[in-house]
Amino acid sequence: MPPITPVSTSVEADGSPAPSVSPDAHRVVVSGAELGRPAFRGARSDAHWMALALERAREAGDRGEVPVGAVVVREGVLVAAGSNCPIGTSDPSGHAEIVALRAAGRALGNYRLTDCNIFVTLEPCAMCAGALLQARFSRVVFGARDPKTGAAGSVIDLFAEPRLNHHAVCIGGVLAEESAALLREFFAARRRPKGVA
Numbered sequence: 001m002p003p004i005t006p007v008s009t010s011v012e013a014d015g016s017p018a019p020s021v022s023p024d025a026h027r028v029v030v031s032g033a034e035l036g037r038p039a040f041r042g043a044r045s046d047a048h049w050m051a052l053a054l055e056r057a058r059e060a061g062d063r064g065e066v067p068v069g070a071v072v073v074r075e076g077v078l079v080a081a082g083s084n085c086p087i088g089t090s091d092p093s094g095h096a097e098i099v100a101l102r103a104a105g106r107a108l109g110n111y112r113l114t115d116c117n118i119f120v121t122l123e124p125c126a127m128c129a130g131a132l133l134q135a136r137f138s139r140v141v142f143g144a145r146d147p148k149t150g151a152a153g154s155v156i157d158l159f160a161e162p163r164l165n166h167h168a169v170c171i172g173g174v175l176a177e178e179s180a181a182l183l184r185e186f187f188a189a190r191r192r193p194k195g196v197a
């Protein structure tokens with residue numbers, strides 16, 4: 001996979017056309033290309049954080065929830081994590097991003113998460129995209145696309161909507177295949193007749 005370049009709107013991590021670099025992109029650049037440079041010594045790659053989000057997604061799947069996970073990172077430090085839980089909590093807003101941003105807000109004592117990045121295994125829906133914009137995340141990184149409800153380019157792109165006041169750098173496609181495979185396996189298992197391994 002080529003190094004991930006922060007971009008101004010939601011495009012695939014390996015995407016073209018050549019993205020423009022957001023003014024916010026300098027804040028936390030943790031792509032593989034930066035590793036080893038003194039200014040970013042110790043920085044983790046997007047794939048590293050997405051792998052942690054995938055762990056949370058698997059944990060949600062183990063509970064019978066659609067396997068989606070998210071982690072919030074600030075200045076290279078894990079702040080909070082969340083996993084999908086609408087069924088278990090009887091809460092339609094219990095998406096991984098919402099759980100993670102609420103936990104991050106509590107952890108940091110701030111309703112604005114301006115210096116934070118969020119890594120989520122599935123493209124945010126409109127509800128979550130709105131919440132992420134409200135939280136002022138500087139960067140939103142997601143894994144698989146969601147062609148049915150994705151609000152970062154698949155159905156609509158709230159991150160690229162100039163009429164909205166707040167903007168976040170948004171990129172997709174980080175560990176996308178792993179995230180999509182987890183979802184495919186989850187739904188395939190649910191469709192499988194009982195008793196069939």
Ligand SMILES: [Zn+2]
Pocket residue numbers: 095097124125126127128129
């Ligand atoms: Zn959502």
